[in-house]
Amino acid sequence: MYNIIDLFCGSGGLSYGFNLAGYNTLLGIDNDKAAIKTFEENHKGSKGICGDITKITTEEILEAVEGQEIDIIVGGPPCQGMSLAGPRKLQDPRNKLYLSFIDKVRDIQPKAFVIENVPGMISLFKGAIKDSIIEEFEKLGYTVNYQILNAADYGVPQTRKRVFFVGLKDGERFSFPEQEILFENDWITAEQAISDLPLLESELGEDIQGYICPPQNDFQEYCRKESDVVYNHIGTNHNEQTKKIISLVPEGGNYKNLPEEYRNTRKFNVAWTRYHSKKPALTIDTGHRHHFHYKANRVPTVRENARFQSFPDHFIFYGNKTEQSRQVGNAVPPLLAKSIAEQLLQLLDKEVLIKNGGLQNTR
Numbered sequence: 001m002y003n004i005i006d007l008f009c010g011s012g013g014l015s016y017g018f019n020l021a022g023y024n025t026l027l028g029i030d031n032d033k034a035a036i037k038t039f040e041e042n043h044k045g046s047k048g049i050c051g052d053i054t055k056i057t058t059e060e061i062l063e064a065v066e067g068q069e070i071d072i073i074v075g076g077p078p079c080q081g082m083s084l085a086g087p088r089k090l091q092d093p094r095n096k097l098y099l100s101f102i103d104k105v106r107d108i109q110p111k112a113f114v115i116e117n118v119p120g121m122i123s124l125f126k127g128a129i130k131d132s133i134i135e136e137f138e139k140l141g142y143t144v145n146y147q148i149l150n151a152a153d154y155g156v157p158q159t160r161k162r163v164f165f166v167g168l169k170d171g172e173r174f175s176f177p178e179q180e181i182l183f184e185n186d187w188i189t190a191e192q193a194i195s196d197l198p199l200l201e202s203e204l205g206e207d208i209q210g211y212i213c214p215p216q217n218d219f220q221e222y223c224r225k226e227s228d229v230v231y232n233h234i235g236t237n238h239n240e241q242t243k244k245i246i247s248l249v250p251e252g253g254n255y256k257n258l259p260e261e262y263r264n265t266r267k268f269n270v271a272w273t274r275y276h277s278k279k280p281a282l283t284i285d286t287g288h289r290h291h292f293h294y295k296a297n298r299v300p301t302v303r304e305n306a307r308f309q310s311f312p313d314h315f316i317f318y319g320n321k322t323e324q325s326r327q328v329g330n331a332v333p334p335l336l337a338k339s340i341a342e343q344l345l346q347l348l349d350k351e352v353l354i355k356n357g358g359l360q361n362t363r
Contacts, residue, residue: 002111002348003068005029005061007053007075007101011317011327012039013309014074014116017337019043021345023072026065029053034319035327042315053100058107070108072344075101076116076332098129102136112174112344113137115165116332119148122163133165142167147176149336152280155182156310156333157193157219160283164340168347177339183218190294191277192217193307196224200235201296209233227313232324233303235296236289245272246297252276266290275300281308286329287322302328310335 001024006015009028019025025046028039036048047064049056061070077097098115105113115133122130134144144167151160154177166174185192196211209230215221238246245262249255255263255272266272270290275281277294284291284305293300300308302317302324310333317324 002071002345003065004072004074005065005070006039007073007104008077008097009039009048009075010035010330012043013311013331013334014076014114014337015039015043015046016311016315017332017334017339018072018074018341020334020338021341023341023345026068026070027061029056029061032323032327034323037318038316038324038327041318053097053104058104061104061108070110071348072112072114073101073105073108073110074114074116076330077101078330098133102133102140105137105142106140109140109169111348112166112168112171113142114340114344117163117165119161119163122146122148137165137167142169143171143173145174145176149176149340151310151333151336152187153179154333154339155180155188155219155335156280156308157188157190158281158284158308158310158333159279160309160333160336162332162336166340166344171347174344174347177343180339182335183222187280188217188219189278190275190281190308192219193281194300194304196220197230197233197301197304197307199296200233200298200301204235204237205233205301207231207234223307223311223313225312225314230303230313231316232306233301234321235301236299238298243297246274246292249274249292251294252279284308284329287325305329309333 001022003024003026004015004018005027006012006025007029009015009030012028015025015028025043027047029049030036031052033050036050040048049064101115137144144165146163146165148161148163151158168174195216196213198205198209198212211230215224248258249272250257251274253274255266258272273282273290274292275294282291289299305328309328309331317327
């Protein structure tokens with residue numbers, strides 16, 4: 001079993017996906033106290049460190065893992081500074097955090113690393129950040145490959161695109177997994193993802209609730225495998241005007257479908273977007289309230305967004321509702337992470353066989 005540590009771990013979606021593939025997570029690091037609580041509660045036996053990664057030394061990390069070997073380092077450096085939605089300033093300190101990731105890889109020398117970020121960073125500053133990442137890791141002896149993946153291609157009911165960099169130490173080039181049909185459909189729809197959860201049309205719900213029906217499909221079976229009840233499923237108490245405006249948006253529509261008098265209340269690409277029941281959810285946000293349930297006149301709950309991210313229902317989020325929404329919105333979808341982890345596992349096992357003389361090296 002290979003050991004990993006998760007930098008900028010948040011709630012731990014990336015490392016949880018690696019756990020699903022058979023890896024062992026030793027440690028998670030993040031500066032969000034509520035996220036670390038979520039990480040520790042859902043990664044049993046793993047430690048969490050809450051703090052600024054730029055101030056946490058390699059010695060502290062090695063002490064925390066108590067001498068266990070760190071085989072892989074994974075992480076998603078905060079992407080707000082690189083996002084298409086935010087100001088693109090090279091001097092933005094948030095764009096420099098990947099350097100801390102590189103520093104830890106340089107010190108620890110793991111067998112492999114995985115970095116996740118927004119697709120925009122590939123072309124940002126004419127590719128300067130992308131080129132810098134590849135160059136720095138190649139100097140350390142890693143063969144690096146990157147690709148933009150759509151989470152919907154890997155059993156996640158969400159059309160979320162993210163770029164992944166995978167590097168192998170003195171190894172062959174990583175080949176990213178092809179589309180993987182895990183459930184009954186090529187793509188899981190929003191309705192298939194959450195139709196068994198209470199609709200919360202006229203109530204906000206309780207901290208712990210029951211399901212409204214048996215699992216309706218394979219994806220819901222996966223989500224409910226280790227859970228008999230629903231957590232993190234509290235509705236939002238919108239004011240009457242907001243609910244009225246939401247009610248005027250047709251399924252799959254947005255602000256362009258509103259009457260003239262409401263169209264300018266929010267005027268940008270994803271404003272007043274209602275999910276379509278027969279399509280995957282759009283990329284979920286961190287609680288900005290721009291996307292709405294395909295049927296109910298409200299934003300999705302934390303649990304609904306967690307389902308859209310492919311978190312199972314026994315994965316409970318901690319902190320207040322705003323903190324929970326941020327954790328879910330920033331997470332790497334576990335099923336997407338699992339596909340990458342399984343692909344990487346094949347290469348790592350192959351390297352072990354070669355070193356042990358059990359497989360001829362044909363590279």
